Amino acid sequence: MEPGGARKVVTQLRRGVVEHCVLALLRARPRYGFDLVRELSEAGGLLTSEGTIYPLLARLRRDGLVVTTWQESEAGPPRRYYALTDDGRASVVSFEGEWARFKDGVDRVLGVGAVSPTSSRAAERGVE
Amino acid sequence: MSVDLDHPVVAAYLAQLEGAAVSAGLPAGRRAELRAEISAHVLDALGAEPGVTDTAVGDVLDRLGPVEDIVGAEQAAEPARPGWPTSGTAPAPAAAVPGPGPWGALEYVALALLTVGQVVLVLGPVAGVACAWASTRWSRGGKIAATVLGLVLPVLLVLAASAFWLFGASVGSGPSPVDVTVVPTPSPLSP
Numbered sequence: 001m002e003p004g005g006a007r008k009v010v011t012q013l014r015r016g017v018v019e020h021c022v023l024a025l026l027r028a029r030p031r032y033g034f035d036l037v038r039e040l041s042e043a044g045g046l047l048t049s050e051g052t053i054y055p056l057l058a059r060l061r062r063d064g065l066v067v068t069t070w071q072e073s074e075a076g077p078p079r080r081y082y083a084l085t086d087d088g089r090a091s092v093v094s095f096e097g098e099w100a101r102f103k104d105g106v107d108r109v110l111g112v113g114a115v116s117p118t119s120s121r122a123a124e125r126g127v128e
Numbered sequence: 129m130s131v132d133l134d135h136p137v138v139a140a141y142l143a144q145l146e147g148a149a150v151s152a153g154l155p156a157g158r159r160a161e162l163r164a165e166i167s168a169h170v171l172d173a174l175g176a177e178p179g180v181t182d183t184a185v186g187d188v189l190d191r192l193g194p195v196e197d198i199v200g201a202e203q204a205a206e207p208a209r210p211g212w213p214t215s216g217t218a219p220a221p222a223a224a225v226p227g228p229g230p231w232g233a234l235e236y237v238a239l240a241l242l243t244v245g246q247v248v249l250v251l252g253p254v255a256g257v258a259c260a261w262a263s264t265r266w267s268r269g270g271k272i273a274a275t276v277l278g279l280v281l282p283v284l285l286v287l288a289a290s291a292f293w294l295f296g297a298s299v300g301s302g303p304s305p306v307d308v309t310v311v312p313t314p315s316p317l318s319p
Binding site for chain 2: 032033037038049050051052054055056057058059076077078079080
């Protein structure tokens with residue numbers, strides 16, 4: 001694998017999971033776009049370009065996973081709030097299970113090849 | 129410093145977004161929605177800044193990302209439509225392999241052979257059908273229709289003409305069912 005391949009993999013993973021993270025954030029309460037962006041950014045840069053969340057939200061709406069309402073804001077223009085539908089909630093639950101299995105599997109495989117500090121020192125003594 | 133959507137840098141960004149969206153063929157309704165969402169985002173983000181400066185405006189727009197990325201994501205999220213690339217930011221160049229669409233020279237030659245070419249018995253229609261099936265622009269249904277037109281239809285016409293000739297000959301030799309012979313009958317009042 002070329003140098004920097006890990007970063008590419010993580011970029012692809014991020015693209016794949018961000019929509020489920022958005023749905024997960026909507027479980028607690030309806031949110032507007034900037035609110036979602038702020039949460040995702042604080043969670044470790046899940047969005048590389050903040051503006052791309054709006055096409056994503058439009059797709060979730062077309063897929064029936066979220067519904068939207070425009071609400072007046074106390075300061076500034078009206079905001080579009082996104083709320084989870086029953087299908088959206090089911091999608092999050094399904095993803096949670098899949099993600100847990102995926103994460104456990106990757107962690108297990110990474111753990112198999114890991115070298116602990118203790119065994120590393122023992123190997124060095126053996127060479128001496 | 130007060131900043132709103134009339135700020136030159138923000139206005140330029142929104143104009144770029146509109147231009148990219150138009151170039152990509154986004155529907156007018158979706159363009160308006162996208163502009164409203166991005167505008168609200170900019171105002172929310174600037175409202176969260178401790179002080180609104182040109183630098184802060186630049187930071188907010190940098191975090192939003194290039195307008196091409198936003199429009200590209202819109203295209204990727206949109207159901208495929210004719211003329212839209214499935215990814216990327218600009219409409220795809222014309223495909224190297226022509227798909228269904230306007231006819232090319234091959235299709236016109238096929239049509240000529242299948243119609244006017246019928247005067248060259250067998251060879252004309254067969255060549256026309258061959259051209260039709262070589263076409264990359266005609267659908268399978270169109271090619272089947274061309275085969276019917278070029279080969280099956282002439283055969284059917286010949287059979288129909290033969291049947292008509294035979295039937296017509298037999299009818300012409302017998303009595304006509306509409307022939308009525310008027311025979312004068314004597315009136316009881318006549319002398």
